[in-house]
Amino acid sequence: MSNDDGTEDPGMNREDTPISYDFTAHLTHFCRVLRSHGLLISPQETADVMRALSAVDMMDRGRVYWSLRALLLSRRDEIPIYDSLFERFWNFEELPLRPHIDSDDDLVGGAKEFRRTPSMAMMPEDDASAENTLVQMLRTGASSRATASPPDLSVLRADELSELSMIAARMIRAMATRPGRRRKRHPRKGSPDLRGAMRLNLSRGGDAVVLPRKRRAPRTPRLLVLLDVSGSMERHVQLLLQLIFAVTQHTKRVETFVFSTSATRVTRELSAPSFSEALARIGRVARHWSGGTQIGQALAHVNTRHEYALNRYTTVFLLSDGWDTGEPARLSREVQRMRRRVHRVVWLNPLLGSEDYQPLTRSLQAALPHIDHHASARDVESLKRLPALLR
Template sequence: MRDAKALGRDAQAMGEVTATMTGFARTLRAAGVPADHERTQAFVRAAGHLGAADPDAVYWAGRLTLCAGPDDLPRYDRCFAAYFGGDRARAGRTAPPVVTVVRHTAATDGAGTREPAERQALAATASATEVLRRRDVARMTAAEREEIHRLLAMLRARREQRRSRRYAPAARGRLDPRRTMRETLRRGGETARLRRRARRSRPRRVVLLVDVSGSMAPYADTLLRFAHALVRCEPRATEVFSVGTRLTRLTSELRHREAGTAMLRVSAAIPDWSGGTRLGEELKEFLDRWSCARGAVVVIASDGWERGDPSLLGQQMARLSRLARRVVWVNPHKGREGYRPLTGGMRAALPHVGAFVAGHSLAAFEELAERLSHA
């Protein structure tokens, strides 16, 4: 019978291997591969069965469990080569490389095995990340903006549920006469038990109107990436339009899973990038042509610099507020100290807005996503 020290060494080695595997999954998420918690757990179990000391076994265990499609394979190969030093996975590795962990976590698996210097580096990085979360997107460097876009791509936005008119089988609820009768006929006329039904629940629809005019140029790309995160989470309950001098539906372009590809398609679809702003006319066209605003949460992302008639915008906002469940206006300038909504467009729209929020930073987008989950 093995002694307690040997069992303790085995448990420690297993914990180190698990920390290495989960660190590799975090590296993949940073590269855009959807290696979520369930896939990571499947990877750890598969590597345990196949043998964590065998590089080929670890490679194929990760490839079959962490990758969601063919587009992930090139990124997976690059990350595997960089993380495991080319070809070999070493069970004695106690923690992911600092360059990988620093980008992601302040407190994750295997934190107790890290050296004090590494823990200090992680704490400093977590503090820097928190500062970056609240920094204005328009004042960021290209590298910082890229990091914010990567974090937005991992955003998981929950959605408020609503009761549908359709019914589904349920243990409790109203009597379902059709299913009860079919069950009775299958049993030769004897009623075994009464079947019941209840209304289904569906995510509430969210409609985003993103201003892509010249005054919104520093924020438009980040707002569209936030819209991509919402579409990715609920593709059937999200609609996205760009407004400027023309109204353009972008939902189909944003349904691509890869954020970079989706943004390329969006750029090709929008004909009025950095143009003027005619919010009143575009909102009227939206309400005349599309019926998706009824009962939905409508989010308008704009600074309110209306070049058309502000009274038309006020009329259409009143019309929208009667149709939608709630109207949320996102203005990037609201996050700045001392901001006051003095433009004609904002003054015409605000009486019909249910919530007026900022949209200038990653923290503001996270707060908006949380608001949509309870709208």
């Protein structure tokens, strides 16, 4: 139909076509926007929101508002931010991410923003041999540079979170206490110890007055996790860190350290009630995140100052790609020192299994003769083999 001036009215002839909109993507983007404004929202909270909204009336604004608020907010001062963004979310308006903020600035409630910073492995190193200060060597592997930047952890998909939960459950079962091969004397239980009875009754003329007993001593498996958080490992560490967090929620037999140019114990931080809170705590204590790599120095720190975590029932998971600026001889010496005191040492390499990859770095060549397993940790599928290594 045409107007009086001869032009066609587009609104009168246009067919009404349904507008398709992916609400899951809209909700995920809403969570990402809230996180960019300083709210501590992890993949677990995002998955919880998906499940919660499937149980409420999506057309009821009040129910959706309070469901999201109960799951996504942890502090009172986050309410104004949430209210303003929820209004745009409910009206399907554009939700822009917050512009980049310097990581040294405090966000809402003093939390630090976990943003990707330039990888230290791709930054110029000081090279004394370069006369021109504008031309410096660019290292693409290991770096000796220390840094004080917070971690950047990418979001895991919902199916990966489900897989990690199942792997964590299998690891917890593998760490259950079970009878060991050694036998220990017990006052009432166990089989008679005839050899011990002869020794104890020699003073009584050899008569079996006292009959001692022995039972199999319980074996309590423990897990020591060493995570390389240097610049070259930044995009790989989040997978295993999420898995170890899930395990730590159900057992206290796990000790966790993160290292680059120095090592930091983060066992207490991983006991937080949520993964997002654990990340915030780790970001406050591990200021060397995304720095250089000194694997031998980190192992020496654990061997010397945390020797309580090393015994014959301990399995060590060391996650690293092998890029190291330290001395290979020191790394070899510290790996041997640790191996003599623990049950098993497993080197988890995220590069193993990639096309044309070979472990040819000097650090790996020095360490491989002294480790029990060199396993891949490049994806969730490769982590499914970890529970078997705990037995």
